[in-house]
Amino acid sequence: MWRILAVSPTRGTDEVGPMTGSAGDERKPSGPPPALLTGTVAEALRAADGSAGGVYLCSGTPGLLRLAVLSGLPGPLFRPWWRVHVDRPYPVAEAHRTCAPVVLANATEVMRRYPQFAAGLPFQFGSLYVPVTAGGRSFGVLTVLRPAVADAAEVLAGQERLAAVADALGAALLRLGADGGAVTWDDEPLCVRPPAAGPPPGRVGRFSWDPETDAVSVDEHAHVLLGLPGGEFPGTLDALVRAVDATDALRLPGLFHQTARGRPPPLPVRLRTVEGGLRLLELWDATGAERPADAHDAPRPVAGVLLDPGPGALADGAADLLPEGVFCLDRMGFVVYANPRAGQLLGVPRDLLVGRSLWDSVPWLSQPTCEEHLRGVMLAPAPAYFDVRRPATADRPAQARPYEGDWLRVSLYPGADLVTCSAVPAHRVPDDTAPEPADTGAPVPVVAASTGPSYRPIVLAIALTEAVTARQVSAVVMQELLPAFGGRRLAIYLLQERHLYLAWESGFPEGFLAPFEGVGLDARLPGVETLTTGRPLFFDSMQQLGAAYPGMELDADEGARAFLPLIASGRPVGSCILGFDRSRSFGSEERTVLTALAGLIAHAMEKAQRYDTEAALARGLQQALLPRRLSQHTGVETAGRYLPGTEGMDVGGDWYDVVEAGDGLALVIGDVQGHGVQAAATMGQLRSAVRAFALSDRPPEEVLGGTNRLLIDLDPGQFASCCYVRLDPATGLARAARAGHLPPLLRHPDGRTDVVELPGGVVLGVDPRAHYPVTELRLEPGAILALYTDGLVERPGHDIDEGITALRRAFAEAGGQAERARTRADGPAQAPAAGAGAAAAGGDGTPGRALGAVADRLTALARQTADRPDDIALLLATRRDGRKDHPWRA
The missing domain is CATH 3.60.40.10 (PPM-type phosphatase domain)
Structure with a gap:
């Protein structure tokens, strides 16, 4: 029975069990009951006709909202939006600040009202944000992403239904808080499956046969699946055989008798009903007792199930024969189907591909470009296409000549519940200016999902235009740059009279940076040398950093660091330090983008320093006049x-x-x-x-x-x-x-x-x-x-x-x-x-x-x-x- 039910394990399911960002191991969060939150999000999606959504809750950190539940989207791909500061110009932050709903009909309205948010997610979708309030208190924001419409008036009914769901959650959280329960969230989000958009999985009917009496009993589902006429079922094996196509009827009695003798068919059997419908049949010994292979005892009762697989089984069988690679992702990013050719092109056996998330089974697809296109098809209905270069392996070494397998052209076609993907050789000439290292078999460093590289300078530049003081510039860097790259630590030093002084720090252990305050430009420290040389320094692990600067105290044993020079118009301004909790590999594109962002930060910080100086003089003058x-x-x-x-x-x-x-x-x-x-x-x-x-x-x-x-x-x-x-x-x-x-x-x-x-x-x-x-x-x-x-x-x-x-x-x-x-x-x-x-x-x-x-x-x-x-x-x-x-x- 279980082999049949596992043919398409996730197709059409509406599972809402907790999952981590990339796998399915359960966690025990410290906030409100997960069942309350996940149930509310599922109800919200149905109320507003949403394809994805979630709920943000206040965290233990003042002014910070955390995503508690994410439904219908892969968690790792949307990591930059797991945390939102309430003072940022984002729709979820505004809904929380004003305690008023925010309705965005389409991408045009998002760009007009929230350009920073649009720069990070430049896709055609609509969204609704409703505050979760009760008793004069704001607990968070309920969010639903849905297809774009021309006018916000078209979603007013959904907004009203969503507001009712948010009010119910607010009342529940208010009662929970009054009883001493936790109503804040400080964990990673629970990533859950959304309610299925299509019909439920195939129906299953059960039956049994007693070879001693030739009596057959079927349940009502099996009666319907076999297309039996209304009224009493004769209850014999012959009557059951007459319900299937004549071709299959010839072998069906033999299968029953073989099962009764202890030799059931090893795989599900395909049958056609008299009306032509496809059914899958599985038989087994009803007693469940083991018997020797050469046993000659009496036949035993047979039990079985009959499954209507729907059109998916035929489609999977047809796709298995296609010359291009075809694989399907559910809305959580898990591979639910892959044909043999997909396994060959992706370099992963099909049995290791299906049932796992794409970034776990094919780590080299965790590239910013791939992630950006995957985000796009998860949010908007338009197809996406991109080329990606496969890493060299032992059986396919990198060569300095055109090789049709080096590059793959990947196409993504989004649907209600699935994203169908195809991969074919792209016939591109390898880029010799950026050779790839051969696969040494070493584990690939974990790289947190981030926003697309081409949009990061835009997002940061827009945010920096609103920053005036040096403190505001530093806050923007913390709130925009760290989440975009998955960073956890930030330190910004400014140059004054050939010494570096700390202007902002976040995430470092208390007091750790104190010994570095006011260091001169002759000190052999990475934060100093990146400024004096004008070159950014990247360390994939703390071991690399310790080897490069022996004797320097480190704030952690595990992680990665980036030291960026802040230079504006050829003038040194300071240095910026980004810290990551886990080892990671900084790709060439990521290094280029970080270096460019450091230039933007430097110019903004230089302007902010002039502002601070002039403002202090002006206010000093004013105070002197009072x-x-x-x-x-x-x-x-x-x-x-x-x-x-x-x-x-x-x-x-x-x-x-x-x-x-x-x-x-x-x-x-x-x-x-x-x-x-x-x-x-x-x-x-x-x-x-x-x-x-x-x-x-x-x-x-x-x-x-x-x-x-x-x-x-x-x-x-x-x-x-x-x-x-x-x-x-x-x-x-x-x-x-x-x-x-x-x-x-x-x-x-x-x-x-x-x-x-x-x-x-x-x-x-x-x-x-x-x-x-x-x-x-x-x-x-x-x-x-x-x-x-x-x-x-x-x-x-x-x-x-x-x-x-x-x-x-x-x-x-x-x-x-x-x-x-x-x-x-x-x-x-x-x-x-x-x-x-x-x-x-x-x-x-x-x-x-x-x-x-x-x-x-x-x-x-x-x-x-x-x-x-x-x-x-x-x-x-x-x-x-x-x-x-x-x-x-x-």
């Missing part, structure tokens, strides 16, 4: 904060100031239009002008009017907003005017917050005759007045009023926390260390710690945001009430 300490008054406490923007090199023009104005204080905040050194310089001029007017205790309308005319005279094309408040500390009377600036916020002692509506005038620098009306208000003891710039309340895609409302709520809460801190205080505060962009003053000259804490809470979210398009200024002020332990002293 007040280091705020003017003090016995009746008023103030606190100021400034945060620069994080986008681009240009600095902003926001500023704040506190100036003595007669017997009172002037509270000032402003924002110069634009960014850059010009904006910072204008900010410095305006701050000086406002300060001069304030020191002479001019009314608010005159301060803004004079500053407005001065700005028009200095730079007619420059604009600025400003808010000026003149506060009398004794009475709390405040006279305020604003020029196109956002209205202040006022927190009352009872915790209520209001927007102080000031009529205001136009921004400074527009109209020399502009008028700035003055509004009077009173600041009660314990109340806090907040002046701020738009960077604190503006959010892309949201109205600015929403940001002001959110700031009001945060202001009320932050003030309440400071009030509670005040009540717990035991004595006067100690002055905290002054930091860049922070200033505070207490009534007795000591910085107000609690008021500063309010400022810190209001800017906390902005400090934690890496994407801050504008700079931020904040100024807080409160009155003392004459007590020593006043409301905003901790």
